[in-house]
Amino acid sequence: MSSTLLEVTRAGHEEVERFERLIVKDLQTEPPTSKDRLFQSHRVRNMIDTITSTTEKLIEVYEDKDNARKDEIAALGGQTASGTNVFSAFYDRLKEIREYHRKHPAARVVDANEEYEGLLKEEPIIEFTGEEAFGRYLDMHELYNQYINSKFGEPIEYSAYLDVFSKPQNIPHKLKSTRQYREYMENLLEYLIYFFQRTEPLQDLDRIFSKVVSEFEQQWAEHKVQGWENDGQENGDAPTQHTMIDLDYYSTIEELMEVGPEKLKEALAALGLKTGGTVQQRAERLFLTKHIPLEKLDKKHFAKGTRGSGQNGAVVAGQDFDSLKDIALMEAKMKKICDLLSETIEQTKENIVKKQALTYEEMEQEREEEETQVDTESDDEEQQIYNPLKLPMGWDGKPIPYWLYKLHGLGQEFKCEICGNYSYWGRRAFERHFKEWRHQHGMRCLGIPNTKNFNEITSIEEAQALWKKIQERQGQNKWRPDLEEEYEDREGNIYNKKTYTDLQRQGLI
Structure with missing residues (x-):
């Protein structure tokens, strides 16, 4: 009671x-x-x-x-x-x-x-994917696809990505201020935290992060954060002072044009204004800020997603400084977790290199041996399991319930020609395989990037046809300077580059 x-x-x-x-x-x-x-x-x-x-x-x-x-x-x-x-x-x-x-x-x-x-x-239920193999390896294929399909990433192999994902200091600063990079960093940090909590449940992650934050605040105030040394801000000063142009020294737009297109572009970007156009258009846009405060400037001159404020020729960065600091803090936390998971990262890279050197049959055999080893590590002798319906094995090494087998449709077979006619049982496994190594290897052999455009496509012929259409569309949208770049003669007539060059060679203009 x-x-x-x-x-x-x-x-x-x-x-x-x-x-x-x-x-x-x-x-x-x-x-x-x-x-x-x-x-x-x-x-x-x-x-x-x-x-x-x-x-x-x-x-x-x-x-x-x-x-x-x-x-x-x-x-x-x-x-x-x-x-x-x-x-x-x-x-x-x-x-x-x-x-x-x-x-x-x-x-x-x-x-x-x-x-x-x-x-x-008790044997607690811990959610691990087949790639993670009870915490032995990382499964970062989704983050890898997000990285190679972004503006800040580059088309590299998955094994090479495991070397560079923990080194954000190599990415240019201007690409880190984008929403795409912020979302990538949030997803990367979220996955690493989730993986760390599953593999190291006794570690106090809050205490670890509190120490990281205190060290980060001190380094940020002293402009010593790795990769952000020139982006610190103190007493309200702008982090891009090197891009300023003192407009008091220029009385006309022609004088300002002598600065050059690149410096004009940097000054406009620091101010949050549009950076496109010719050298004269850039100079005219920047020269407006000499006599008109930015808060009174027409909104059409500003780039999307930026804001600017200035007076008497002083230029203030249009990027949200607090947002950049948040991104830098996420990078610091990510690096700390990578240090704690350094052994797991190395094992993951070794596993990927080993798989790349194997054939399909050897890969499948290796994977089956790994799963068997995980399931039978604690048992010295194999036990005969009664399984007349031949149901798939669960995480505990026993057949899964029949209702679960029917719920996930594990009796439904999906074949993928790109994977060498490999069979996937159940809709969930079929959808997941488009991001796994076997399908990625097949697409790489076909010379086709494994992007979202090719999801649900399992036929080699269909994949090649779609890739051909995408290449043709990209060719139509490609800028052709000889036909689209315009020139003007003394009389005001407009010609494309090819026509203008031919007439000039003939002495007609």
């Missing part, structure tokens, strides 16, 4: 003490395999979370904001509204106990030790 507040308090302390003993007992056992070690860490993590939640409830009881605990203690001493009567309080309590047992005649004493000892044999 735990109907009274004091009984609830006593049960809470007993539960905390019992879980502490279980944690000590569990940690005294050395796990034989990495899989068992991971299970042990998650068991301990779950027990620590239970202790924390129980302790928080006990703190609320001891704070006694509604004076319920104080009244209950007073009632045990016989202090009632009519005065002090110890015998009355005793018989009231006795009546309550008898009433409880009258309503629950079949109640029996439960041995809590047996129930809690069962927790030491």
Whole structure:
């Protein structure tokens, strides 16, 4: 019975003490395999979370904001509204106990030790993909596709990406201010945190990040953050002072044009204005800021997604400085997790290089051996499993339930010609395989980039036909300077570059 507040308090302390003993007992056992070690860490993590939640409830009881605990203690001493009567309080309590047992005649004493000892044999459910192999390797194919299909990335192999993803200092600053880079960095940090929490559940990530933040703030104030040394800001100064042009030295647009197109472009970009057009158009746009404050300047002169403010020729960066600082902090956190996962990253790269050197048959055999090793590491002898329906095996090495087999449609076969007519069972596995190594290798052999345009395409002929159409469309949209670049003669006639060059060669203009 735990109907009274004091009984609830006593049960809470007993539960905390019992879980502490279980944690000590569990940690005294050395796990034989990495899989068992991971299970042990998650068991301990779950027990620590239970202790924390129980302790928080006990703190609320001891704070006694509604004076319920104080009244209950007073009632045990016989202090009632009519005065002090110890015998009355005793018989009231006795009546309550008898009433409880009258309503629950079949109640029996439960041995809590047996129930809690069962927790030491528990195997927590941990979500790992086949590529991650119980935390041995990283599965970053989605982030890799996001990287190579972006403006800040480059078309490289997956193995090379594992070398460069933890080095954001090599990416130019102007590409880091884009929304696309911010979303990529958020997704990358989110995945690394999720992977780290699954593989290292006993690590206090909040404490690690608090130290990273404190070091980052100090380095940012001193302009010493790696990759952002020239982008620090102090006392409200703009982070792009080197791009300023003092307009007081120029009285005409022609004089300003002598600065050159590149410097004009940098000055306009720092101000948040459009950077396109000829040298004269750039100079005219920048010269407007000499006499007109930016807040009064027409919005058509500003680039999308930027904002500017300036007065008396002073140029202030149009980029959101706080946003750049947030991106730099995400990079610092990402680097710290990469340092903690350095061994896993190296193992992932070695695994990718090894797979690239194998044939399809050898890859499949290697993968089956890996899965078998993970499932049978803790067992010295193989056990015969009764599986008449030939259902797929689950994470625990046993056949999955038949209802789950039907729910995910695992009896439905999908074949992919690009993967060498390899069969995928179930819609989920079929959709996921477009981002996996086998399909990527097949597309690479065809000389076709594995982008979202080719999702759901499994035929080599269809993939080649679509790639041909994309190339033709790109060729039509390509700028042809000999036909589209315009020239003007002295009389104001407009010609394209090819015609103008021919007439000039003939001396007609």
